[in-house]
Amino acid sequence: MITISETQDKVFTNNDFQNVMLGRQSIRNFDKSVKIPHDEMVKMIEEATTAPSACNLQAWRFVVVDTPEGKEKLSTYFMKFNTPQVQTASAMVLLFGDTQAFKSYRALWNKAYENKQITKEKLEEVFNTFLPLYEHASRDMLVADSTVDTALVAMQFMLAARGHGYETNPIAGYDPKKAATTWGLDPERYVPVMAIAVGKPAPDDEGEVRSVRYPVEQVYEFH
Amino acid sequence: MITISETQDKVFTNNDFQNVMLGRQSIRNFDKSVKIPHDEMVKMIEEATTAPSACNLQAWRFVVVDTPEGKEKLSTYFMKFNTPQVQTASAMVLLFGDTQAFKSYRALWNKAYENKQITKEKLEEVFNTFLPLYEHASRDMLVADSTVDTALVAMQFMLAARGHGYETNPIAGYDPKKAATTWGLDPERYVPVMAIAVGKPAPDDEGEVRSVRYPVEQVYEFH
Numbered sequence: 001m002i003t004i005s006e007t008q009d010k011v012f013t014n015n016d017f018q019n020v021m022l023g024r025q026s027i028r029n030f031d032k033s034v035k036i037p038h039d040e041m042v043k044m045i046e047e048a049t050t051a052p053s054a055c056n057l058q059a060w061r062f063v064v065v066d067t068p069e070g071k072e073k074l075s076t077y078f079m080k081f082n083t084p085q086v087q088t089a090s091a092m093v094l095l096f097g098d099t100q101a102f103k104s105y106r107a108l109w110n111k112a113y114e115n116k117q118i119t120k121e122k123l124e125e126v127f128n129t130f131l132p133l134y135e136h137a138s139r140d141m142l143v144a145d146s147t148v149d150t151a152l153v154a155m156q157f158m159l160a161a162r163g164h165g166y167e168t169n170p171i172a173g174y175d176p177k178k179a180a181t182t183w184g185l186d187p188e189r190y191v192p193v194m195a196i197a198v199g200k201p202a203p204d205d206e207g208e209v210r211s212v213r214y215p216v217e218q219v220y221e222f223h
Numbered sequence: 224m225i226t227i228s229e230t231q232d233k234v235f236t237n238n239d240f241q242n243v244m245l246g247r248q249s250i251r252n253f254d255k256s257v258k259i260p261h262d263e264m265v266k267m268i269e270e271a272t273t274a275p276s277a278c279n280l281q282a283w284r285f286v287v288v289d290t291p292e293g294k295e296k297l298s299t300y301f302m303k304f305n306t307p308q309v310q311t312a313s314a315m316v317l318l319f320g321d322t323q324a325f326k327s328y329r330a331l332w333n334k335a336y337e338n339k340q341i342t343k344e345k346l347e348e349v350f351n352t353f354l355p356l357y358e359h360a361s362r363d364m365l366v367a368d369s370t371v372d373t374a375l376v377a378m379q380f381m382l383a384a385r386g387h388g389y390e391t392n393p394i395a396g397y398d399p400k401k402a403a404t405t406w407g408l409d410p411e412r413y414v415p416v417m418a419i420a421v422g423k424p425a426p427d428d429e430g431e432v433r434s435v436r437y438p439v440e441q442v443y444e445f446h
Contacts, residue, residue, distance in 0.1 A: 010241070017240040017386055018233070021379060022273055038445060046439040050245055051378060054395045056434045062443040070446040081352070104437070112435045129304070145395070147367065148416060151374030152393075155274060156244060159382070163240055170375075172277045172368070183446060193371060211279045212335045214327070216269040220285040222261060223293040223406060 011047065012163030020162045025211070027167040030088040030199030036066070036166070041091060044164055048157035051149075055130045056108070059101035059146035060153045061190055063183050066091040073182050078195075079173035089197035090166070095154050096180065096190040097146025102134035143191050150193040161198050169197040234270065235386030243385045248434070250390040253311040253422030259289065259389070264314060267387055271380035274372075278353045279331070282324035282369035283376045284413055286406050289314040296405050301418075302396035313389070313422035318377050319403060319413040320369025325357035366414050373416040384421050392420040 014020055045062050053059060065074055074086050086092060106127070113123045134142070158168045172194055179192035237243055268285050276282060288297055297309050309315060329350070336346045357365070381391045395417055402415035 011245070012240055015240045017235055017238045017243050017382075020240050021382060021386075022234070022270065024273065024275075026275060041445075042439055042443065045443050047245065049436055049439065049442060050247065052247075052249060052381075052393050052434075058437055058442070060442060063446060064443060065446045067446060073446070108435060108437065115435070117435060144370065147370055148374045148395075151371045152378045155375045155378035158275075159240075159244060163244075170275050172371075183444075211275075212331060212338070212340060213272055214281055214331065216265055216272065219272060219281070219283060220265065220268050220287060221406075222264075223286060223288045223290065223296070 011043075012160075013165045014163050020159055024158060024162055024168070026169040027197075027199075027201045027205060028084050028169055029202040029205040030085070030090060030167075030197065031202050032088050034090045034200045036090045036198065040164060041066075041093075044157060044160045047160040047163070048153050051153040051156045053149035053152065054145050055105075055126075055134070057101040057105060057134070057145070057149060059098045059142075060150040061096040061098050061185075063094040063096065063185070064091050065094065074174075077175040077178035077182060078171070082171050082173050082197075085169050085171065085197035088199065088202065089169075090199035091197075093157065093196045093198060094179065094183070095150050095157075095193045095196065096185065097143065097150040097193050098190060099139065099142040099146050100189050101146060101149075102131065102137075102142075105131055105134070146191060147193050154194055154196060157196060161196075165200070166198050167201055171195040171197060234266075235383075236388045237386050243382055247381060247385055247391070249392040250420075250422075250424045250428060251307050251392055252425040252428040253308070253313060253390075253420065254425050255311050257313045257423045259313045259421065263387060264289075264316075267380060267383045270383040270386070271376050274376040274379045276372035276375065277368050278328075278349075278357070280324040280328060280357070280368070280372060281331075282321045282365075283373040284319040284321050284408075286317040286319065286408070287314050288317065297397075300398040300401035300405060301394070305394050305396050305420075308392050308394065308420035311422065311425065312392075312420035314420075316380065316419045316421055317402065317406070318373050318380075318416045318419065319408065320366065320373040320416050321413060322362065322365040322369050323412050324369060324372075325354065325360075325365075328354055328357070369414060370416050377417055377419060380419060384419075388423070389421050390424055394418040394420060 109126050112118045161168050176192045180187040180190040332349050335341045384391050399415045403410040403413045
């Protein structure tokens with residue numbers, strides 16, 4: 001069950017939303033001496049998983065790589081272009097969509113009902129309306145849905161990291177065919193969505209050039 | 224070019240990151256009397272588009288529906304389950320991945336070079352290394368990449384909306400085959416990723432039951 005909320009004590013060292021969201025930019029050279037404690041990493045993951053997901057399937061999985069042995073494995077299937085981040089980041093967080101998340105669905109909703117968080121009617125609606133959509137879905141739909149869920153949680157993870165005083169770099173440049181098997185995950189079940197380098201900027205890092213965006217007028221229309 | 228930053232004057236009415244991110248939950252009954260000014264909607268879109276994207280392709284498109292005529296069109300392809308949100312939200316924001324975003328790529332990077340934001344070497348690296356990957360990509364890859372980009376910007380949009388005092392509900396329940404054509408968009412180019420209802424909760428809205436998450440221990444592993 002979720003244990004964090006907006007009402008508990010201060011959870012972020014940087015709680016300035018404007019700075020967190022609008023100040024985010026990719027960092028490629030991290031301070032190698034920085035270690036992220038596992039309990040803090042887990043906290044960031046937990047905060048990120050407040051993201052919404054289709055039918056609350058939470059079709060995401062985090063693989064956190066922060067050992068020399070783990071990074072050695074990353075170097076076998078990441079593009080050379082991304083070597084600086086892989087080598088210097090405190091951790092590389094690999095995000096996978098879970099195409100079989102729906103199999104845990106009954107247990108999750110039964111628990112919500114037991115905890116009196118939903119009514120019997122809601123429970124039956126979920127089991128009769130939404131669950132069959134997934135149980136009978138094509139693999140393409142399961143891949144697409146879990147990819148969207150995982151990208152949502154990935155965005156929140158990058159922001160949560162900033163809330164904890166870290167910077168990130170989202171990375172898509174690796175061989176997707178090797179992404180799951182390298183970590184002993186079933187590649188039929190787990191589809192790679194992205195990797196995120198996390199850490200503190202190297203003391204001599206000058207920061208990325210702030211990347212250019214299209215004028216906003218080009219990306220919307222009203223109806 | 225992007226015109227907002229973390230350093231300018233206050234942009235969010237709610238700037239408490241902990242509240243914005245951890246306090247977000249879906250709202251299904253909105254106050255129908257609330258109108259979101261177009262300039263404020265554009266501001267939220269612009270803030271959201273500070274999200275990262277693969278190779279900075281920004282492969283996203285926003286269609287904002289806030290007229291009775293527009294909502295009538297939505298009702299032709301949205302699941303009945305989502306009728307309350309469609310009918311009561313101040314706006315429905317439809318997010319599409321743009322599978323042809325790479326075609327605008329040369330102009331974007333040339334501009335960055337002209338503005339002296341990147342070096343000639345960086346410009347050539349982009350044109351020789353990344354652009355060909357997209358120019359020769361399969362449609363599946365273009366769909367997958369633009370879907371991830373668009374989910375990232377969607378998550379930021381939901382948080383930006385909270386920063387402006389609004390609530391949201393992300394929606395996947397509609398006929399994807401009709402999503403682009405209903406708005407005169409080329410369905411080969413634009414792939415539907417999600418819709419987001421935006422507005423203020425109805426005065427008598429009791430809020431959604433806070434949705435249950437799996438214990439965090441179930442979603443990660445360390446290597």
